[in-house]
Amino acid sequence: MDETLACQRGEDGVMMIQGALILAQGLQDPAPFQRVMQQIPETLCRPLQ
Numbered sequence: 001m002d003e004t005l006a007c008q009r010g011e012d013g014v015m016m017i018q019g020a021l022i023l024a025q026g027l028q029d030p031a032p033f034q035r036v037m038q039q040i041p042e043t044l045c046r047p048l049q
Contacts (some may be wrong), residue, residue, distance in 0.1 A: 001048060009044045012027060 001009075020036035 007049070013040055013044050016043070 016036050017033075017040070021024050022034040024033040
C-alpha cells in the first residue's frame, strides 16, 4: 500500500469513528458506534483494487 492510500484510509477511519461517536451521543444510543467499530477492520484493510 502506498503512503497516500494509507493516509487516506487513516483519515477515513478517523471520520468514521468521530461521526459514529457524534451520532451515538446525539441519539443517546451506542449502536452506531458499535456498528462502525465492527466494520472498521474490513473497511480499512480491504484489498487494493
